[in-house]
Amino acid sequence: MLEQLSVLAPDPILGLAAACRADPNPHKIDLTVGIYMDETGICPVFEAVKKAQRQLIDEEVTKAYLPAAGDPAYLNGMKTLVFGDELVGDGTHITAVQTPGGCGALRIASEVLAAASPDATVWISNPTWPVHIPLMGSVGLKFATYSYYDPRSHGVDFEQMVNDLKSAKSDDVVLLHGCCHNPCGADLTLEQWSILADMALEQGFTVLIDLAYQGMGSGLVEDVQGLRLMASRLGELIVAASCSKNLGLYRERTGVALFFGRDTQSAAATQSHGLGAARRVYSMPPAHGALLAGRVLSDPELRSSWERELEHVCGRMISLRRQLSEKLSAKTDQDFSFIAGEKGMFSFLGLSVEQAKGLRQTHGLYMLDSSRINVAALNADNMDKVVAAVASAL
Ligand SMILES: Cc1ncc(COP(=O)(O)O)c(C=O)c1O
Numbered sequence: 001m002l003e004q005l006s007v008l009a010p011d012p013i014l015g016l017a018a019a020c021r022a023d024p025n026p027h028k029i030d031l032t033v034g035i036y037m038d039e040t041g042i043c044p045v046f047e048a049v050k051k052a053q054r055q056l057i058d059e060e061v062t063k064a065y066l067p068a069a070g071d072p073a074y075l076n077g078m079k080t081l082v083f084g085d086e087l088v089g090d091g092t093h094i095t096a097v098q099t100p101g102g103c104g105a106l107r108i109a110s111e112v113l114a115a116a117s118p119d120a121t122v123w124i125s126n127p128t129w130p131v132h133i134p135l136m137g138s139v140g141l142k143f144a145t146y147s148y149y150d151p152r153s154h155g156v157d158f159e160q161m162v163n164d165l166k167s168a169k170s171d172d173v174v175l176l177h178g179c180c181h182n183p184c185g186a187d188l189t190l191e192q193w194s195i196l197a198d199m200a201l202e203q204g205f206t207v208l209i210d211l212a213y214q215g216m217g218s219g220l221v222e223d224v225q226g227l228r229l230m231a232s233r234l235g236e237l238i239v240a241a242s243c244s245k246n247l248g249l250y251r252e253r254t255g256v257a258l259f260f261g262r263d264t265q266s267a268a269a270t271q272s273h274g275l276g277a278a279r280r281v282y283s284m285p286p287a288h289g290a291l292l293a294g295r296v297l298s299d300p301e302l303r304s305s306w307e308r309e310l311e312h313v314c315g316r317m318i319s320l321r322r323q324l325s326e327k328l329s330a331k332t333d334q335d336f337s338f339i340a341g342e343k344g345m346f347s348f349l350g351l352s353v354e355q356a357k358g359l360r361q362t363h364g365l366y367m368l369d370s371s372r373i374n375v376a377a378l379n380a381d382n383m384d385k386v387v388a389a390v391a392s393a394l
Pocket residue numbers: 034100101102103104129182210211212242243244250254255
């Protein structure tokens with residue numbers, strides 16, 4: 001039976017990273033994949049996570065399953081990290097399901113949404129992270145797109161976004177990026193979040209927030225101002241959060257689906273559907289990453305060490321953005337100041353597909369066909385080479 005299967009095309013992003021690895025060009029530069037890299041080109045383990053890991057190895061006495069919803073210290077830590085003390089209150093209106101990464105959280109959230117509204121259309125930004133579509137679509141949800149990034153202004157076309165979302169119905173879902181929009185880096189202002197909250201209240205659609213980069217844009221609190229505003233105004237919200245980037249736990253698959261409910265009963269009901277979906281798909285959550293994150297979030301010493309490290313990561317990306325924007329503007333006759341104003345790891349350079357492909361062949365410079373680059377993959381060694389290559393393509 002299996003011989004009937006043909007080989008699928010590789011994932012577009014992972015396929016490009018593999019092509020870069022296979023490229024014999026000694027001067028190649030990979031700006032494709034979404035992982036944070038330090039000045040030496042390594043995706044580092046946070047010191048706080050290393051310490052938590054040493055503690056865990058010494059103290060761990062069992063590998064028995066975690067509770068089905070996940071590790072309590074991790075779940076409580078994530079609720080507060082995302083919503084803040086004030087919105088958490090006594091915590092009974094917020095439930096959570098620990099998941100394998102942010103992708104697992106998006107999948108569990110999709111299962112819950114499909115159970116609540118089987119005919120729901122999920123409104124996604126144009127563009128969005130391409131994995132949203134197979135992840136959420138495999139549950140049977142349909143999609144519509146709303147305008148988001150305007151390549152001419154290099155910013156959010158909010159007027160058009162609002163116009164498009166006027167068609168979202170009460171049983172639809174609007175997916176928003178909490179911060180550090182992937183792929184464009186252009187985020188909503190607090191005022192724009194507030195307008196969207198008004199629309200959600202008036203039209204009755206449900207908001208799902210993909211939060212994969214908290215702390216990587218402007219800071220741990222700053223990056224969730226819009227999300228918190230939305231939660232307090234709507235009283236009901238789902239968040240798919242990831243600890244891959246902000247705790248560097250990528251391979252440990254550490255995420256959480258958070259259900260912010262109007263009351264204890266609705267939060268419990270939503271969680272029960274999430275747990276049912278998890279049981280059907282993979283049964284029990286992976287433990288290691290969540291146990292580490294739970295320690296880092298709840299131990300004051302580890303927590304402040306992690307926060308300092310994350311501030312450094314965030315500050316470094318802000319500085320790389322400033323350097324890249326200044327250098328590109330100086331080397332070309334174009335204004336690249338938008339790069340300095342965007343947030344997180346990604347920005348579009350504004351090149352055509354041909355230019356992006358050409359740079360791979362001529363300079364071994366790898367970016368996505370859309371010209372999305374990972375700013376965090378820049379460093380003192382490759383910055384000028386990237387600038388010169390991009391300038392030559394322009
Ligand atoms: C926008 C967005 N959402 C969610 C994720 C989920 O990441 P993970 O499943 O690795 O935690 C990512 C990872 O790149 C992302 O960019």
